[in-house]
Amino acid sequence: MAAIEREDVxxxxxxxxxxxxxxxxxxxxxxxxxxxxHVRALQEVDxxxxxxxxxxxxxxxxxxxxxxxxxxxxxQALANAPQEMDGYFFVPRILEE
Amino acid sequence: xxxxxxxxxxLRQMLDRGEISSVELTKSLIERIEAVDGAIGSYLAIxxxxxxxxxxxxxxRIREQRDVGPLTGIPVSLKDNICTEGTRxxxxxRMLENFVPPYDATVVARLKAQGAPILGKLNMDEFAMGSSxxxxxxxxxxxPWNLERVPGGSSGGPAAAVAAGATxxxxxxxxxxxxxxxxxxxxxxxxxxxxxxxxxxxxxAFASSLDQIGPMTKDVKDAALLLSAIAAHDxxxxxxxxxxxxxxxxxxxxxxxxxxxGLPVEMLGEGVAPEVREAVNAAVGVLEGLxxxxxxxxxxxxxxALAAYAVIATAEASSNxxxxxxxxxxxxxxxxxxxxxxxxxxxxxxxGAEVKRRIMLGTYALSAGYYDAYYLKALKVRTLIRRDFExxxxxxxxxxxxxxxxxAFRFGExxxxxxxxxxxxxxxxxxxxxxxxxxxxPCGVSQDGLPIGLQFMAPALAEPVLFRAAAAYEAAxxxxxxxPPLEVK
Numbered sequence: 001m002a003a004i005e006r007e008d009v010x011x012x013x014x015x016x017x018x019x020x021x022x023x024x025x026x027x028x029x030x031x032x033x034x035x036x037x038h039v040r041a042l043q044e045v046d047x048x049x050x051x052x053x054x055x056x057x058x059x060x061x062x063x064x065x066x067x068x069x070x071x072x073x074x075x076q077a078l079a080n081a082p083q084e085m086d087g088y089f090f091v092p093r094i095l096e097e
Numbered sequence: 098x099x100x101x102x103x104x105x106x107x108l109r110q111m112l113d114r115g116e117i118s119s120v121e122l123t124k125s126l127i128e129r130i131e132a133v134d135g136a137i138g139s140y141l142a143i144x145x146x147x148x149x150x151x152x153x154x155x156x157x158r159i160r161e162q163r164d165v166g167p168l169t170g171i172p173v174s175l176k177d178n179i180c181t182e183g184t185r186x187x188x189x190x191r192m193l194e195n196f197v198p199p200y201d202a203t204v205v206a207r208l209k210a211q212g213a214p215i216l217g218k219l220n221m222d223e224f225a226m227g228s229s230x231x232x233x234x235x236x237x238x239x240x241p242w243n244l245e246r247v248p249g250g251s252s253g254g255p256a257a258a259v260a261a262g263a264t265x266x267x268x269x270x271x272x273x274x275x276x277x278x279x280x281x282x283x284x285x286x287x288x289x290x291x292x293x294x295x296x297x298x299x300x301x302a303f304a305s306s307l308d309q310i311g312p313m314t315k316d317v318k319d320a321a322l323l324l325s326a327i328a329a330h331d332x333x334x335x336x337x338x339x340x341x342x343x344x345x346x347x348x349x350x351x352x353x354x355x356x357x358x359g360l361p362v363e364m365l366g367e368g369v370a371p372e373v374r375e376a377v378n379a380a381v382g383v384l385e386g387l388x389x390x391x392x393x394x395x396x397x398x399x400x401x402a403l404a405a406y407a408v409i410a411t412a413e414a415s416s417n418x419x420x421x422x423x424x425x426x427x428x429x430x431x432x433x434x435x436x437x438x439x440x441x442x443x444x445x446x447x448x449g450a451e452v453k454r455r456i457m458l459g460t461y462a463l464s465a466g467y468y469d470a471y472y473l474k475a476l477k478v479r480t481l482i483r484r485d486f487e488x489x490x491x492x493x494x495x496x497x498x499x500x501x502x503x504x505a506f507r508f509g510e511x512x513x514x515x516x517x518x519x520x521x522x523x524x525x526x527x528x529x530x531x532x533x534x535x536x537x538x539p540c541g542v543s544q545d546g547l548p549i550g551l552q553f554m555a556p557a558l559a560e561p562v563l564f565r566a567a568a569a570y571e572a573a574x575x576x577x578x579x580x581p582p583l584e585v586k
Contacts, residue, residue: 004461008461009457011464012457012460012461012464013457015460015464016415016444016456016457016460017419017422017437017440017441017444018441018444018445018448018453018456018457019438019441019442019444019445020445020453024450024453027450028453028454028457031454031515032454032457032458032461034515034516035407035458035515035516035519036458036461038403038404038407038516038519039404039407039408039471039475040404041400041401041404042401042404042405042408042471042474042475042478043470043474044401045398045401045474045477045478045481047474047477047478047480047481050477050480050481051477051480052473052476052477052479052480053476053477053479053480053483053530054306054476055292055306055336055532056292056306056479056483056530056531056532056533056557057291057292057293057336057338057532057557059293059335059336059338062335064332072199072200076199077199079197079199080195080196080197080199080425080426080427081424081425081426082423082424082426082427082428082429083429089424089425091424091436091439092433092434092435092436092438092439093435093436094435094436
């Protein structure tokens, strides 16, 4: 039995917004399966009652005064846009007509 | 000795005495790049005009004795995931091939403010994902010690450039060993600071809870100097540790007498190449000879570090790399019949195979039904690894291990086998998971003439003692003066 099914690969690719070729799907099915097999070793570890560590250095509620500051000029913010129009980012149609 | 072979602290004295100017130094490095980098391939961009202009300004400051700091006039090069205003920052990816950042990373702003010319941008694994620099979308970087071997990764460009004398010093980034492993494979010094010591603002994010920028240099003193220049609290990075930074140079000459150094048994056994183990054992002998007490310690959960890292790093990456969608910056596919097709084809065409693989793995680990089993489980194992270190540091000031289980490998040797490639990071990922500082220093060469690296790890914020031990070892062992036998065009 494959550690990860073809449908899983397709489901995850959709979630990740990646259009994969048939060859990539086959390759990732095999490689992700091999990596997950290695990762399954984690299940051996007894973590009953252990808190997770999302960040090694615990900093909470980092606050700064809420003061208005100059922000990046519009032209500069748009300078790297693949497509812009009238000072906005331009994207393909999202809603049906 | 040629200028390109000298460390920054030696060049500092020459600049201050007026024996050389920053412009002369910068020009000599540009000549060196022209002579050797055709064969090495460490640079993606060289800032010839800008760096010379910055050098002129530095010379003015030195002449007028105005705001002269340790790095004024000393050229520095940067891994290409560190944003430079007006200079392309590509992450060695098609996705950012033409991206020109509108701002400098905080580390770059700090270097510029101190008058260090920025010489250029260096090759890397795409989005810092890899251990050989082979996943770069643009070029191969070759190991200066043997052009048939990889330089390590992901900071392979910085490591190769420093080793080849194609820069004085460089900044890399380290998520799971990406500074230390290439430093070891190229025979230079590479240091990963305590998480939160250096600002990540302007570092293109890979795994935000693990990423740190750090120095890659010719010797330990230069690493301490460069870290001093970049480490500071930054309000633009919410994970930046508040308050002042320690004096990283203060303890450099104190030696190791009286220090207790732990040797984690789990990190010197299986999978470590015999010649690497021998070199590390010899280094331990040197440390004992200098008066350190070396004791075996156990870190029982580090054997799970790579598995936990694979889940945590890819989960964070899958989230961070969501921003590359062809809307605000970067590559956009021409297949734009509708917005979802545009997203999916932009990402399919803009990312290389390793980046896609990691996004897929991370998305899987975070997806409904798998979150608890993979992601949450990995975060709990991370806690156990952190506790192992805390316990070891109750007895020891430092820990010492090999940096990489092997010397530099051949191109293609592991490129098709991700699980084998990930093993390269086996000894470096624990420090990232625990958030502690670590440094790699050269500790010998293999029979094939390839460098071997020794890793020291210290408790969080204990950089001064880390540099102290590394400097003492370096001075006694003498590997710092070792340079690759490069043919010059």
